[in-house]
Amino acid sequence: MxxxxxxxxxxxxxxxxxxxxxxxxxxxxxxxxxxxxxxxxxxxxxxxxxxxxxxxxxxxxxxxxxxxxxxxxxxxxxxxxxxxxxxxxxxxxxxxxxxxxxxxxxxxxxxxxxxxxxxxxxxxxxxxxxxxxxxxxxxxxxxxxxxxxxxxxxxAKKQLNDSLTRAAGIEKQLEEERTLNRDAQKNLEETAKKLEAAHAEQEQQNETIRLLQDRAAELEKRVFHAETGRAVQEIKEKNDLLEKENDDLKIQLAQLTSQFETLQKMYDLSSQTAEEIREQNSTLLEHNQQLSQELNSLEDFLSTRMVFDDTDSPDCTNCVNEEECCKRHLEGKTVLYVGGQYKMVPRYKQLVEQYGGVFLHHDGGVEVSRHVLPRFLSRADAVLCPVDCVSHDACKCVKKMCKQFQKEYVMMRSSGLSSLAKSLQEIAQ
Structure with a gap:
């Protein structure tokens, strides 16, 4: 061409x-x-x-x-x-x-x-x-x-699509857990009904026992007065039988109570698992929202730089709007980038300069940071630090020095260009 x-x-x-x-x-x-x-x-x-x-x-x-x-x-x-x-x-x-x-x-x-x-x-x-x-x-x-x-x-578009796919998988897993939870709840309710019926049956048996005991006591009095030993023996046998039935009911009640407690534990465990999955899904959705915001920031930035050539490509319809360009202008601010991917440093520099800023880079080493970083900070207006390419100790060291030197500090989610574009837009605003 x-x-x-x-x-x-x-x-x-x-x-x-x-x-x-x-x-x-x-x-x-x-x-x-x-x-x-x-x-x-x-x-x-x-x-x-x-x-x-x-x-x-x-x-x-x-x-x-x-x-x-x-x-x-x-x-x-x-x-x-x-x-x-x-x-x-x-x-x-x-x-x-x-x-x-x-x-x-x-x-x-x-x-x-x-x-x-x-x-x-x-x-x-x-x-x-x-x-x-x-x-x-x-x-x-x-x-x-x-x-x-x-x-x-x-x-940036591929990162967003991958995130949406992972979110769909988590949502499917969450729905399966909801189904298991509903089944456990149904079983728990059925067991509770059985337990309630057993309690009612036991109360009825206890009432019957009390009536029979009253009758037995009355008969014992009659037998005692009538000196009828045979009648007393029959009453005792009936009383023993009723006591055995009562013991059987108590055993059955204990078994149902144990089943109920087991199902209750299963239900509690299922509820806890569902809550953990909801938290995971919430975290993923928040991560997805961050990626969407970063994509929107990058798409806004890209839309101001999409230009035509003399081919038939539809990209030549995209153009820069002067008003939008001004909104993203860093107005000559010096941006210090700590850490990141070494091979991406030229791309970081290009993006910062396209936003109207001056680019500085520090590799993020902790020992070196304590001696060299103050000289960089004296020249910087804002400091960016990606958490995925810098150690935790280095992040703490940079943050502490930024607070000491009263410099704007932005901790980025990743060392990608989309995170950098979003952070530059925040600084420009």
Whole structure:
């Protein structure tokens, strides 16, 4: 694609001594429109009478038509040029004071480092001091930023999907435990009913025994008075039989009581297990929510840097909004990153600088921290520390020193780029 852009631009004299119109920037219209106009912007343009576009077109179709019409001098391209000039009037005025390409490139790089890309891109591409070579280099920078942003977005999206899958598994396990708990509760209720019936039967038997004992006592009195030994013996036998039945009922009651206590213990254990699973699920849901927030932060950041090239990729519809870029600007704050993955340090630095900050790094060693860290802290405005790549002792040491030096301290969940993006957004706010 680089050779293609060079061939297209070869027939264009960008350094003409006057501000270029959009139809003069051959081969760059796709990049300019995709970078400098958001989806909302091109939707509004599509509704204007001068462009005459159907309302049922999707964003990519609108973008492609605008790019095509911007390539030739016409009412549509003139209207598009005026819209870009009005949208970025302040930045264009600032760039207009620059006379040489060297100063122009320096000004562009300052805006790029600050993440304020959209307006600066149109101002530099339409500036009379810009040569073909300079335009090609700037277009290449924008093109590679799009690739970096896409890779970060894919990684964050995969982490969220994995978390959702784990949450679904925990929810399924919790539902199985609920089913077991309901079955245990049902068995417990049935046993309680049996125990209640046994108690009622025992009371009835006790009442019968009392009646029989009363009758036996009365008969004993009669027998005593009648001196009838046979009657007394029969009454004693009946009384012994009733006492045996009473003993059997007591044994049965003891067995039912033991069963009830066993089921009660099973129910308590099941309830405890269900509570533990609920706590695990709550922790996972909270972790999932953190990942979602980090993904949203990263998606917001990526959406401000998704730019078009001259391919048919729908990613060229994403654009930077100036207002949103300002909200994420660290305004030159110095960020000290303690620990993390060594191979990721260049990516940490790139992300901090894209947020408008200055990056410092310390490897997080405890012994080294006590001697070297104070020198880093004296230069830092905020300190970030990922708990997954730094020891507990190192975290405590850094936190204590931050409190001593009165520095903002943010403990991150992980050393990934999504956690860093979320923390930078918190610092910027």
């Amino acid at each position: 680089s050779n293609k852009i060079k061939r297209i631009m070869a027939g264009t004299n960008l350094n003409s001594g006057r501000r270029r119109k959009i139809w003069d920037a051959r081969g760059l219209q796709c990049s300019i429109i995709g970078t400098c106009l958001s989806r909302t912007d091109i939707r509004k343009l599509a509704s204007k009478r001068v462009f005459g576009l159907r309302p049922d077109l999707d964003d990519h179709e609108i973008h492609s038509i605008l790019v095509n019409r911007a390539g030739t001098k016409s009412d549509e391209s003139r209207a598009l040029h005026r819209i870009l000039d009005n949208k970025y009037k302040t930045i264009i005025t600032k760039f207009a004071k620059i006379k040489t390409e060297k100063e122009l490139i320096k000004q562009w790089e300052e805006y790029l480092e600050a993440g304020n890309i959209a307006g600066a891109y149109w101002a530099v591409m339409s500036h009379p001091a810009l040569t073909n070579e300079g335009a090609f280099d700037i277009h290449g920078e924008i093109h590679m930023i799009a690739h970096d942003s896409t890779a970060l977005y894919q990684k």
